[in-house]
Structure formats: structure tokens, C-alpha cells
Amino acid sequence: MGFMSNESKSLLGLLEAAPIKARFNDADIKAIHSLQISLKRYPPHTVVYNQGDAVRSVYITNSGWGCVYRDLPSGDRQIMDFPLRGDTVGLRMPAVFNYNTYASITEMSVFEISQHALNAIVLRSPYLSNGIMALMARQRAFLIEHLTNLGRRNALVRTAHLLLEMGVRAKHSGMGTEKGYSCPLTQYELADALGLTAIHVNRMLRELREQNLVAFRYGEVEFINRPGLVRLANFDENYLAMGMFTDFK
Amino acid sequence: MGFMSNESKSLLGLLEAAPIKARFNDADIKAIHSLQISLKRYPPHTVVYNQGDAVRSVYITNSGWGCVYRDLPSGDRQIMDFPLRGDTVGLRMPAVFNYNTYASITEMSVFEISQHALNAIVLRSPYLSNGIMALMARQRAFLIEHLTNLGRRNALVRTAHLLLEMGVRAKHSGMGTEKGYSCPLTQYELADALGLTAIHVNRMLRELREQNLVAFRYGEVEFINRPGLVRLANFDENYLAMGMFTDFK
DNA sequence: CGGGCCTTTGATTACCCTCAATTTTCGTGG
DNA sequence: CCACGAAAATTGAGGGTAATCAAAGGCCCG
Numbered sequence: 001m002g003f004m005s006n007e008s009k010s011l012l013g014l015l016e017a018a019p020i021k022a023r024f025n026d027a028d029i030k031a032i033h034s035l036q037i038s039l040k041r042y043p044p045h046t047v048v049y050n051q052g053d054a055v056r057s058v059y060i061t062n063s064g065w066g067c068v069y070r071d072l073p074s075g076d077r078q079i080m081d082f083p084l085r086g087d088t089v090g091l092r093m094p095a096v097f098n099y100n101t102y103a104s105i106t107e108m109s110v111f112e113i114s115q116h117a118l119n120a121i122v123l124r125s126p127y128l129s130n131g132i133m134a135l136m137a138r139q140r141a142f143l144i145e146h147l148t149n150l151g152r153r154n155a156l157v158r159t160a161h162l163l164l165e166m167g168v169r170a171k172h173s174g175m176g177t178e179k180g181y182s183c184p185l186t187q188y189e190l191a192d193a194l195g196l197t198a199i200h201v202n203r204m205l206r207e208l209r210e211q212n213l214v215a216f217r218y219g220e221v222e223f224i225n226r227p228g229l230v231r232l233a234n235f236d237e238n239y240l241a242m243g244m245f246t247d248f249k
Numbered sequence: 250m251g252f253m254s255n256e257s258k259s260l261l262g263l264l265e266a267a268p269i270k271a272r273f274n275d276a277d278i279k280a281i282h283s284l285q286i287s288l289k290r291y292p293p294h295t296v297v298y299n300q301g302d303a304v305r306s307v308y309i310t311n312s313g314w315g316c317v318y319r320d321l322p323s324g325d326r327q328i329m330d331f332p333l334r335g336d337t338v339g340l341r342m343p344a345v346f347n348y349n350t351y352a353s354i355t356e357m358s359v360f361e362i363s364q365h366a367l368n369a370i371v372l373r374s375p376y377l378s379n380g381i382m383a384l385m386a387r388q389r390a391f392l393i394e395h396l397t398n399l400g401r402r403n404a405l406v407r408t409a410h411l412l413l414e415m416g417v418r419a420k421h422s423g424m425g426t427e428k429g430y431s432c433p434l435t436q437y438e439l440a441d442a443l444g445l446t447a448i449h450v451n452r453m454l455r456e457l458r459e460q461n462l463v464a465f466r467y468g469e470v471e472f473i474n475r476p477g478l479v480r481l482a483n484f485d486e487n488y489l490a491m492g493m494f495t496d497f498k
Numbered sequence: 499c500g501g502g503c504c505t506t507t508g509a510t511t512a513c514c515c516t517c518a519a520t521t522t523t524c525g526t527g528g
Numbered sequence: 529c530c531a532c533g534a535a536a537a538t539t540g541a542g543g544g545t546a547a548t549c550a551a552a553g554g555c556c557c558g
Contacts, residue, residue, distance in 0.1 A: 070397050073483050078400040080393055092386050099488050100393065122375055129371060129378040136385050137341050143392045144329055144349065148319050150399035151327040151444030155546065186504065195400030200546055202506060217505095218555090234322050239348050404514070435536065449514055451538060466537095467523085 011037050011111045014062055019086045019172035022131060031125040038112050042066075042104040049090065051101045056115045059089040064108030065184050069192065070100045079193035081142050082166060082185070085173035088135045090115075106184045141239045150195045153233075158194050159204040160233040163214055163221055168237045180222040260286050260360045263311055268335045268421035271380060280374040287361050291315075291353040298339065300350045305364045308338040313357030314433050318441065319349045328442035330391050331415060331434070334422040337384045339364075355433045390488045399444045402482075407443050408453040409482040412463055412470055417486045429471040 012032055015022040024032070039062065042048060049055040051071055061083045068089060069079040080100060083089050089102050089110075122129040145165065149158045166183065170176035187205070191198040209215045213229040215222045223229065261281055264271040273281070288311065291297060298304040300320055310332045317338060318328040329349060332338050338351050338359075371378040394414065398407050415432060419425035436454070440447040458464045462478040464471045472478065 070393065072397070072401055074401070076401045078397040080396060091382070099390065119379065122378060124375070126372040126375050126378060129375060129382070130368065133340070133371075133378070133382060133385065136382065136389070140385070140389060140392065141348065143389065143396060144319065147329060147392060147396050147399065148321070148327040150396065151442075152321055152323070152325045187506095188504080193400075197547060198505085199507090199548085202504095203546090206506085436538095437536080446515060447537085448516085448539090451536095452514090455538085 011035070011060065011113075014060060014086060014111065017086070018174060019169070020135075025127075028125055028127055031121050031128060035121060036114050036117050040110055040112050042108045042110070044104055044106050044108075046104045046108075048102040048104065048110065049098060051098055053098050055090060055098050058091055058113045058115055058118055059102065060111040060113070061085055061087050061089065062109040062111055065105040066103060066108050066110075067105055067189065067193075068100050068102050077192050078195070079189065080146065081139070082193070084166075084169050084175065087169075088139065091132060091136050091139075105189065145239055146193075155194070155196055155200055156204050156207055157233050158196070159190070159201060160208060160213065160229055161235055162190065162194060163208075163216060164229060164233055164235045164237070165240065167221060167223065168240050172240070176221075178223065178226065180220060182219055183216065183221045184219055260284070260309065260362075263309060263335060263360065266335070267423060268418070269384070274376075277374055277377055280370050280377060284370060285363050285366050289359055289361050291357045291359070293353055293355050293357075295353045295357075297351040297353065297359065298347060300347055302347050304339060304347050307340055307362045307364055307367055308351065309360040309362070310334055310336050310338065311358040311360055314354040315352060315357050315359075316354055316438065316442075317349050317351050326441050327444070328438065329395065330388070331442070333415075333418050333424065336418075337388065340381065340385050340388075354438065394488055395442075404443070404445055404449055405453050405456055406482050407445070408439070408450060409457060409462065409478055410484055411439065411443060412457075412465065413478060413482055413484045413486070414489065416470060416472065417489050421489070427472065427475065429469060431468055432465065432470045433468055 012024075012029065014020070015032075016024070042064075048059065048066070049057070063085055066083050066089075067079050068081050068083060069077045071077045081087075082105070083102075090098075092098070092115075118132075122132065142165075145161075149161055153161060163183075167176055167181050170181040170183075171178070175181060187198040187201045190196075191201045194201060196204075205216050208229070209217075211228075212224050213232065214224055214226075229235070261273075261278065263269070264281075265273070289297075291313075297308065297315070298306070312334055315332050315338070316328050317330050317332060318326045320326045330336075331354070332351075339347075341347070341364075367381075371381065391414075394410075398410055402410060412432075416425055416430050419430040419432075420427070424430060436447040436450045439445075440450045443450060445453075454465050457478070458466075460477075461473050462481060463473055463475075478484070
């Protein structure tokens, strides 16, 4: 398998591609070009920023898989999200500490933008600020869905739902199809996102496989009976479409 | 008991008070005054907007308790948050359906602002747009904490954590002290926020009471041994301070 | 080819849910 | 002010889901 490099050389290219699909005017483009941006590469399992750091940057994932999580004193952690290409990380209040960690899972490249510079630009290009709000709203939609997942769905449904969500997001980012997608997550990482143990995740994956709904093996998620899986998980992918720039202007 | 009316006649007054503590310049104030705002009252247990509505308004809670939740086809629901005075609800993408419901719990008054008008204002007053982003970041901090709660804390700790969080937020909003606060939530509502059954919430509350940590009875939360409770819940209230305007400009 | 991480399976335990029933509280109207 | 009914709180018993403990097998990489 393996294909599609899905790398952008420029932030503008990334913003104009799926899933963001921004449409800028000349002033916006000028503003974006004036931003101090660096494209950074991270090896697998490397921390981008850490819980407790006073980070002053905003990140837009360009390629690879990462995760945003919160470490607990107990040693457990809760993964909030797995940002993919086009997903933003670290949009936050200035002058406030981070309450989460952003780390790579696979090799990953991200655009890093100085928070200060971004703030300055927002002051000059209000349309961009609308776009940033849209991105924040998109991320919130993910969080709300994950919260619903943990609070009111059992382990089997929860696992199914996450596999479907990441499938749609991978497809949006040009990294998958209706049939399936490459997923580098370990069962431990799934467990930390699903509020389960890796052992139980393993059993749920087996169950889903034995019911001929979806097979997750060897780093590949293969939808066998996607309609059945959608029905099981009560999956509504519309929430994932939120947050695009498309409707602006 | 009963006291402190905590009502504002104007949005400006609300924004400048705790917990938001905004500081505006003349242009901002002018912009805010130009907004088409109405102060609406809702009786207890009334829907402000519904899942599926194409709502075009943003809300800022002025007084009373409400809740934001998502209904599931199974008949369950997941409560995302209990917004109090000064908390915003409904900041979202334009032209997108809601994926949650906002309803009152007690009698409640909220400022309703047309999304369209707000967008227009943001285009003219970038400082305000920064403020709105701050408010969104504040809400996200709540969501992240709730997600961590559901994913990686057991029922007792989870319950303790929520009682502490709402205590701090009530205090921020001028509705409580270190000793306790009035809390109109039923055990069913707590359960829907905590991802538990009301029956189990009842047992956890008894446990917390018997351990002389906190008593929740007759609509009053009374902190008996707050340090002990904070220790049990690993509660760090700093995340609640996020999202204020204070550091801007 | 060895070692470490990941996956898989089994047995047991514990947490939380479900079902059922009683008591208490609270709002409403007599 | 009391009576009534509904909603909420409380308690008990039993069951199911997911965690814990333990160990074996597979895969990848040096």
C-alpha cells in the first residue's frame, strides 16, 4: 500500500486544501505570507510541547499522526484527539500555561506559527480571525463527540465510533477511502483515547472483527460492513464537516 | 439563605464583571452598544435552542443555572457543561446546525446576540474577536477537564471533581464561597454530566458525606474538608482561570 | 537472532448498572 | 394549614461490563 505523500511546502497550500478549504483574498494572502512560520519535522513519539510549558506557538499539522493528551498524577493519561493534516493544535489564550501535551505518533511535520504574530495578524485581518474561530469550533465539535463517547456509549460502540471518526477525518485529509485507512495507533493509544484498558480494546476489536463490521490489523483499518458499523455506533459524520472556512465571506 | 441577585441590566456590565473581567476602550464599547442584544428570561427547564435548530444567536448567561447537552437516539443524554453567569453558549460556525441543546435548569436570564451582528462587529473590532477566542478557549478548558473526568477518573473522584469545579465557578460568578454554594442540580442531572446513573451518583454523594469531605443536600453543597476533597480529586483550579480577557491588550 | 513492544487470550475481581421498592421532599390545590 | 401527588432521594439485591492480574505468542528492528 502506501502512497500519496500529502505534504505541503507552504501553509497557504495547506489551508486551501481539504479539510480546511479556505478561500483567501489578496490581503489575507499577504497577511499570511508576512507570518513567521516554520515547518518542523518530528520523529515518531516526540513531544512538540509539554503540559506546563508556557507555549507561545500555534501548530497546524501538515503530515503524520499525533496526539493531544493530558497526563494525570496517577500515571494515567487521557488523549483528547489525534490531529491529522489540517488540524490545528494549541489555539489558546496567550500568557497561559498549557494543560495538555502535543506529541507525534508517527513521523510528523507541522507548521509552527508564533502566537504573538498570529495575534497581530488577527488584529489586521478580521476575516482570518473568523477562520480561526471556525477552526476552534471544529475542534470543539470533536471534543463534544469524544465526551459523548466516553459518557454514554459502551466500550464496543465507543471503539467503533472512534474508528469511524478517524476514518472520515483521514479521508478528508486525503489519507483514506470509504474502504479503510492506514492507522498507526497502538491499542494502548486507542485505550487512552477511549477511557479503556488496552486489553479491553483488544477484545472490542476482536468483537468488531468477528461481527464482520471492521477489521483493524497490521496498522490498517478495513471497513467490512460500513453501514452496519455506522448503525452500531449511531455515527453521524456531519459533525465532522463543521469548522471549514467554506461558508465564510 | 438566598441573597445576591447577580443580575446585570447591560451586557457591558456583565462582561466587565467577574468572571470575564473585560477592559474595553471606547471603540469597543461603542461596538458593543451597537449590537442588537436582548435580555431573555426562561422559566426552569425550558429549552433555549435545540439540537438540530439552525440557530443564529450567541448567548451569554446572566443569571441562573442551565445546561448544554446532547441527546442520543438511545434516549440517554450527555451534559457537556453547566454554564453560569458570564459563561457563553453557542459560539459556533455560522450556517451550521447545532449539535447540542441549551436549556435552563432554574429560572434563567441570558443575553442573546445575533450571530450575524456579532460577526459584523468582529470584522470591525479585532480586539473583541480576541476576546471571543478567549471565551472559546475557556470553554474548551472545561470540556477537556470533563473529558479527562469521564475517561480516567472513577465515579467517586469524578463526582468530587465536578462539585469542586462548579464551586469554583460559582464563586467566580459571585454565587458561592470557599465554604459552599447553592446547587440546584438533581442527581439525575449530575449523572448525565458524569456519565453515571443517578443511583450511583447518590451512593457517591453518600460516600463523600460519610468521609466528611463534602455534603450535598437540600440544594446546598457544603465543603466540610475542602483540602481533603481537593486531594481526593486531584483538583487543580488553575484551568478554570483560563479564558479571561485580563491578559489582553 | 535476540529483545522489546505490541497483541492476544484466560481467569478473576470490582465497579457500576439494572431492577425494584421505600422514603423524603416539594409543589399545588383543597 | 394540611392533604395529596409527583418528583427526587435513598436503599437493597443481583448481574454484567470492564479492570486487573498473569502469561503466551507475534511482529519489528537493530
